[in-house]
């Protein structure tokens with residue numbers, strides 16, 4: 366048989382695996398792939414409508430602005446923009462960060478800020494600083510799918526607390542903390558995305574924010590607040606971030622320019638109390654020395670123009686329309702037994718299907734129809750959970766594609782429902798498209814996001 370380059374590579378891989386297996390660190394045994402990264406490779410195909418990524422719409426960024434700023438950087442700061450920079454980031458970039466946080470009512474001390482390679486690196490550095498193998502980390506259920514591989518690679522024991530329409534259930538959190546107390550254990554931190562959560566699209570109520578911050582103070586518990594979406598609000602009243610309510614004593618804050626400017630520039634940040642920040646800086650030195658100085662210059666130029674809030678306002682208009690389109694399409698094409706959230710901001714809707722539908726299997730079917738979403742399982746450390754749910758992104762594609770994408774997923778669901786009906790003889794399983802979508806707060810199937818109706822307790 367002819368040795369093609371492909372066959373040679375496959376052969377080498379098997380041999381390499383045997384050669385290296387004994388060298389791998391224990392942590393690689395529990396490392397998990399980010400479901401989104403895997404899907405990115407498939408959804409890069411132009412014919413695929415991707416409702417999977419968390420992609421902001423970068424096509425709306427004015428090309429002329431980008432060109433003018435990069436030209437100015439080249440003319441005025443080539444040497445510095447092409448050089449290494451301080452691990453903490455440039456003071457001018459930190460000033461921009463302080464301005465962004467100020468727009469949500471926060472007043473961080475610039476000395477408490479580090480510029481990171483995206484919010485993702487901030488999460489990684491926080492874990493690197495705080496988590497030893499076997500330590501307890503608490504987060505929401507479902508949680509940001511990109512945080513799951515981080516918690517796994519630091520070998521944390523991750524406990525997930527259910528969310529409902531008002532975000533993480535604080536009464537459940539208290540019960541878990543009491544159980545841990547009895548075992549003499551203390552979580553290293555509680556990780557939360559309180560506003561327009563990825564993946565569920567829900568927002569923690571003011572009452573729960575206050576309770577969470579009060580609980581953290583009482584128990585001297587660290588909270589990690591990850592807030593990429595707070596400024597992307599389409600409706601309702603702005604709510605104070607945990608960082609603002611707490612003043613920064615027990616909250617480590619994670620932010621990013623990815624969703625308000627560009628993920629391609631890979632700029633995020635963390636704000637932490639000085640002793641924690643000291644260790645985070647050491648961790649970053651070991652990871653990558655410093656964040657891209659070139660893109661820090663870009664942010665500095667961009668903010669000096671003073672249009673950054675207007676650009677966010679433009680994005681909010683676009684995303685509100687797209688969210689509405691997705692909600693309408695879900696009503697039209699998803700079966701009556703499905704429920705979904707109605708986010709007031711951010712990029713995602715979380716839909717829950719009848720329990721007998723596995724969204725991992727459904728994804729395989731959907732990909733054959735050239736449409737993608739993130740299966741709910743990716744948002745759980747325990748992969749047996751979230752199996753009948755899915756995360757749908759409405760920011761990355763236009764209205765026509767949203768309609769067509771949801772129609773194709775609806776078709777794949779209808780086939781599964783029909784098959785189930787045929788196998789079990791359950792007639793009520795046949796899909797009946799709804800006229801209106803259920804409000805957030807209605808009961809969903811399965812163990813995911815067990816929404817309660819208004820008045821059933823605020824958690």
Ligand SMILES: Cc1ncc(COP(=O)(O)O)c(C=O)c1O
Pocket residue numbers: 419482483484485486509511558563591593620621622623628631632633
């Ligand atoms: C909740 C949350 N945290 C962190 C990130 C990481 O973003 P980046 O590394 O691009 O800043 C994302 C991206 O989708 C996110 O949704």
